[in-house]
Amino acid sequence: MAKPAGEINAGSMADIAFLLLIFFLVTTTMDVETGIQRRLPPMPDENQQTEVEQINKRNIMVVLINQSDRLFAGGQEMHITMLKDKVKEFIINPANLPDLPEKRERDIEGLGSIMVSRAVVSLQNDRGTSYDAYIQVQNELVKAFNEVRDEFGMQHFGKKYSSLDDDQQRIVREAVPMNLSEREPREVGTRRRRR
Amino acid sequence: MAKFRSSSSKELQPLNTASLPDIVFMLLFFFMISVSFRQTERVVTVRLPEATEVAKLDRKDLASYINIGTPIVAFQSQYGTDARIQLNDAFSNIDDIRDFIAASRESMSESDRPFMTVALKVDENVRMGIVTDVKQELRRCSALRIMYSTRRKSEHYDF
Numbered sequence: 001m002a003k004p005a006g007e008i009n010a011g012s013m014a015d016i017a018f019l020l021l022i023f024f025l026v027t028t029t030m031d032v033e034t035g036i037q038r039r040l041p042p043m044p045d046e047n048q049q050t051e052v053e054q055i056n057k058r059n060i061m062v063v064l065i066n067q068s069d070r071l072f073a074g075g076q077e078m079h080i081t082m083l084k085d086k087v088k089e090f091i092i093n094p095a096n097l098p099d100l101p102e103k104r105e106r107d108i109e110g111l112g113s114i115m116v117s118r119a120v121v122s123l124q125n126d127r128g129t130s131y132d133a134y135i136q137v138q139n140e141l142v143k144a145f146n147e148v149r150d151e152f153g154m155q156h157f158g159k160k161y162s163s164l165d166d167d168q169q170r171i172v173r174e175a176v177p178m179n180l181s182e183r184e185p186r187e188v189g190t191r192r193r194r195r
Numbered sequence: 196m197a198k199f200r201s202s203s204s205k206e207l208q209p210l211n212t213a214s215l216p217d218i219v220f221m222l223l224f225f226f227m228i229s230v231s232f233r234q235t236e237r238v239v240t241v242r243l244p245e246a247t248e249v250a251k252l253d254r255k256d257l258a259s260y261i262n263i264g265t266p267i268v269a270f271q272s273q274y275g276t277d278a279r280i281q282l283n284d285a286f287s288n289i290d291d292i293r294d295f296i297a298a299s300r301e302s303m304s305e306s307d308r309p310f311m312t313v314a315l316k317v318d319e320n321v322r323m324g325i326v327t328d329v330k331q332e333l334r335r336c337s338a339l340r341i342m343y344s345t346r347r348k349s350e351h352y353d354f
Contacts (some may be wrong), residue, residue, distance in 0.1 A: 010216070017219040024226035033252035035313060035344040043334045127324030131317050132244045135343055139246040146326075148250060 036138055041181070059118045061090050061099045065137055067128030080136055087144035091119045091176070111156070111171050120179040145178045152176050218220065237279040237283040239264035244319040245348035252342060257310050261292070263325060264318035278321045289328050296336045312340045 063083070064072040073083055074090065093100040108114055121141055122162035124133055149161040149172050157168055164172065241264040252258055262281040265272045270286075280287045282295045300308055315335060317326055333341060 013216040014212070014219055017216050017223055021219055021223045021226065022228055024223065028230040032253060033258065033342075033344065034249040034347050035252065035254075035314065035342040036246055037250050037340070037342045038246065038343055040330060040334050040339040042337065042339060089275060125323050125327075127322060127327065129323040130319070131321045131326060132319035134323055135244040135246055135319070135345060138343065139248050139345075142248040149248055184252070 022142040022144045036135070036142060044110075055120055056102065056118075058099055060120045060122055061087065061122060063087075063123050063137060063141070065123075065125045065129045066131055069130055069133040071133075071137065078178060080140060083137065083140045084147070085151065087121060087141060088148055090121070091115060091117055091144065091148050093119075106174075108171055108174050110167060111175070114175055116175055116177070118179075122181050122183055124183040141180055142178075145180070149173075149176045235260075237262065237281070238267055238270055238284060238286060239279055239281045239318070240267055241318045242320075243316065243344055243346045246343075246345040249345055249347050249349050252312065252314065254307075254310065254312075257303065257307055258312045258314045258342070259295070260314050260316055261295075261329060262316045263321055263329065264316075265320075278318065278325050280325070288342050289332050292329065292332045293336055296333070296338045305337050310340070311338060312342055314342045314344050314345045 061074050062072075063074075066072070071078055071080055071083065073086055078086065090100060093103065096103075101117050103115040103117050105113050106116045108116075123137065123141065146161065152172050152175055153159055153164055154169070156172075159165055159168075161166045161169065161172055206350055239262050241262050264281075265271075265276050266279055266286070274286060280289070280292075282291055287295070296313070300311060303311060315326070315329070330341070331338070
């Protein structure tokens with residue numbers, strides 16, 4: 001006669017579950033994708049006659065990285081640590097110097113009329129520039145714009161850009177536009193095309 | 196008074212661990228659901244550059260990835276050590292990007308398509324030439340939202 005089936009000992013269940021849990025804990029990767037977000041300009045239409053917008057020379061700052069990762073900004077060679085302050089000075093033009101960008105009065109909804117700088121930063125690179133150098137420069141440029149926006153936010157709203165609400169952020173974005181253009185690729189400092 | 200004393204004078208009961216497996220299973224299921232195994236196998240080595248001004252990609256499902264880097268050691272005899280483009284899990288050329296973008300557009304719902312982001316995962320030692328070619332091709336495909344994937348770096352410089 002068969003014995004009545006005893007209860008299954010579930011004492012080790014916790015151990016097994018723990019084992020599986022630890023396996024998933026170790027293998028799981030909760031990496032968040034981070035990076036510098038950009039918008040590429042649309043490709044110019046070949047059939048359409050594009051009128052080149054003439055930008056006043058004082059409003060444009062050329063940032064150039066050559067194939068040996070040397071940096072030239074505003075016509076002079078500089079170290080990457082100096083770039084941010086140079087760009088910030090260029091955007092703000094605190095003393096209204098005639099060789100730095102002009103400002104134009106603009107009416108912004110929710111703030112009133114304000115002087116908006118017409119600065120454009122133009123980034124150029126060579127085919128031989130290393131990606132790391134390019135990203136470092138991009139990073140410094142974005143940081144310069146971000147700091148100007150933070151300062152603007154502090155001045156007008158008493159808060160940094162990131163802690164403003166959506167409408168205020170829009171105002172700051174309009175008051176400090178991020179005009180960062182990239183020149184159509186071309187050879188800079190041609191020696192030999194690296195493939 | 197005596198009632199209380201009788202209860203406190205009892206032996207300390209062993210902790211009831213009967214619900215422990217349930218708790219652990221709950222955690223287990225959470226991790227099983229949230230885990231995302233790497234869908235594609237890397238055939239190029241990518242060491243991302245570092246940056247401080249990074250933004251988080253908020254919709255991972257709208258991103259398609261383009262890897263650029265040197266082939267992994269196993270493929271170096273076949274493909275050399277020059278930087279190559281990896282789409283999905285195969286080596287590709289610039290011309291394949293058009294199909295790749297079209298395919299990833301196709302897999303998204305109509306309303307999400309304008310928000311498609313192309314994440315460029317490029318090794319820090321790659322030369323800009325190949326990256327520029329890729330960017331030009333993306334412009335031709337009107338995939339204009341891009342992101343340069345980077346690692347987050349703390350604020351201070353080490354140079």
